[in-house]
Amino acid sequence: MSYLVLARKLRPPRFKDLVGQEHISKTLINAIRTDRVAHAFLFTGPRGTGKTSCARILTKALNCHAPVEHEPCNVCENCLEINQGIATDIIEIDAASNRGIEHIRELRENVKFSPAKCRFKTYIIDEVHMLTTESFNALLKTLEEPPSHVKFILATTDHHKIPTTVISRCQRYDFSNISIPEMVTYLQSVVEKEGISVSDSALKLISKSATGGMRDALTTLDMLISFGGDLVDDEKVITVLGLNDARELDGLLEAIIEKDVAQVISLFQNLVAKGRSIARIVIDLMGVVKDLSLVKSVPEDDLNWHDFLPDQLDLYKRLSAKVGIGTLQQYFQIILDIEGQIKRSTQAKICVEMGLMRMCSVESLVGVAEIITALRSAGKKKIPAIN
Numbered sequence: 562m563s564y565l566v567l568a569r570k571l572r573p574p575r576f577k578d579l580v581g582q583e584h585i586s587k588t589l590i591n592a593i594r595t596d597r598v599a600h601a602f603l604f605t606g607p608r609g610t611g612k613t614s615c616a617r618i619l620t621k622a623l624n625c626h627a628p629v630e631h632e633p634c635n636v637c638e639n640c641l642e643i644n645q646g647i648a649t650d651i652i653e654i655d656a657a658s659n660r661g662i663e664h665i666r667e668l669r670e671n672v673k674f675s676p677a678k679c680r681f682k683t684y685i686i687d688e689v690h691m692l693t694t695e696s697f698n699a700l701l702k703t704l705e706e707p708p709s710h711v712k713f714i715l716a717t718t719d720h721h722k723i724p725t726t727v728i729s730r731c732q733r734y735d736f737s738n739i740s741i742p743e744m745v746t747y748l749q750s751v752v753e754k755e756g757i758s759v760s761d762s763a764l765k766l767i768s769k770s771a772t773g774g775m776r777d778a779l780t781t782l783d784m785l786i787s788f789g790g791d792l793v794d795d796e797k798v799i800t801v802l803g804l805n806d807a808r809e810l811d812g813l814l815e816a817i818i819e820k821d822v823a824q825v826i827s828l829f830q831n832l833v834a835k836g837r838s839i840a841r842i843v844i845d846l847m848g849v850v851k852d853l854s855l856v857k858s859v860p861e862d863d864l865n866w867h868d869f870l871p872d873q874l875d876l877y878k879r880l881s882a883k884v885g886i887g888t889l890q891q892y893f894q895i896i897l898d899i900e901g902q903i904k905r906s907t908q909a910k911i912c913v914e915m916g917l918m919r920m921c922s923v924e925s926l927v928g929v930a931e932i933i934t935a936l937r938s939a940g941k942k943k944i945p946a947i948n
């Protein structure tokens with residue numbers, strides 16, 4: 562049998578298998594139970610969060626011969642055909658590849674014919690925001706008053722690009738980003754079923770880098786299995802996700818804080834030699850300075866949401882003791898200057914090297930409060946309290 566990537570093999574078959582979208586599953590099941598199913602739906606939300614999967618589940622649930630508690634059975638003829646994408650009454654239109662008005666014209670012509678086998682003829686229009694204005698206009702009339710045997714499910718990552726006239730004719734469902742704990746729990750069950758050993762911290766790294774989309778997480782897992790076989794550890798995840806670059810930038814920042822000019826220049830030149838674009842290095846360095854400022858300013862408990870590597874937070878805590886927030890602000894200004902200069906100059910590399918040396922020579926700025934404390938403890942002068 563040909564190999565199927567995890568994200569295709571594991572398409573959720575029932576509402577209860579959709580992770581992190583319980584608010585949607587519950588509402589849809591209720592609508593089916595009370596026989597109050599709308600004729601047009603808009604599924605919107607970030608990519609890889611279950612919109613297309615949910616459209617298929619809803620379609621199956623509405624046409625299933627033997628639903629179980631309003632969930633599709635996944636074994637009857639209709640369910641099987643919908644799962645395989647061969648049900649003639651279910652028309653999936655990918656608006657991204659069929660932008661033309663032709664497709665919608667065809668839809669308008671055919672919508673009046675009754676379904677052959679299913680209860681409802683269902684049009685699933687994916688990436689609906691890609692339709693042209695003419696197509697939207699052509700769709701409007703049908704969407705407003707479709708025949709009773711027709712359902713529409715529109716799916717999009719970008720509802721801002723859909724005319725309000727279309728949105729207002731649909732029942733709208735907002736898909737959420739899947740949270741890291743929910744994703745980790747799901748991935749744990751996936752690796753168990755696949756018989757692969759992946760540490761929990763590696764699964765956490767994968768989930769963080771997927772930023773809410775389950776498809777991205779499964780795609781990373783696929784890559785890791787090809788790369789690392791049945792045993793996947795943190796190091797492999799870090800390599801596959803390219804997180805080593807983040808470590809090198811941390812090293813660069815550490816050397817700047819240590820004012821070790823030779824090390825700073827050598828690390829920078831290494832990054833360039835590895836083919837990293839100079840502009841990218843500067844932008845990433847800006848991110849690292851921002852992250853360190855965050856660690857310095859925010860209590861540790863509030864940092865959990867942030868995307869730190871296993872030993873990165875420890876390093877940042879250690880570095881934050883060595884550098885003042887004023888200095889970090891100066892670093893940031895210098896990086897902003899470098900960013901501007903490299904756009905104008907033909908000598909981008911030299912501009913960055915000069916900028917990095919400037920960062921190494923930043924004298925720490927001491928805040929007024931710190932000066933007052935120092936003076937008080939030195940007992941040189943009686944200084945009144947500041948209210």
Ligand SMILES: Nc1ncnc2c1ncn2[C@@H]1O[C@H](COP(=O)(O)OP(=O)(O)OP(=O)(O)O)[C@@H](O)[C@H]1O
Binds near residue numbers: 570580
């Ligand atoms: N909520 C979820 N629960 C479990 N698996 C999910 C979920 N969302 C996505 N997946 C996984 O990702 C794959 C792709 O999901 P799906 O096509 O439904 O996403 P989508 O929201 O339509 O994405 P896109 O916006 O890119 O079209 C599914 O086959 C499944 O393996």
Ligand SMILES: [Mg+2]
Binds near residue numbers: 614687716
């Ligand atoms: Mg989709």
Ligand SMILES: [Zn+2]
Binds near residue numbers: 624634636639641
């Ligand atoms: Zn069925």
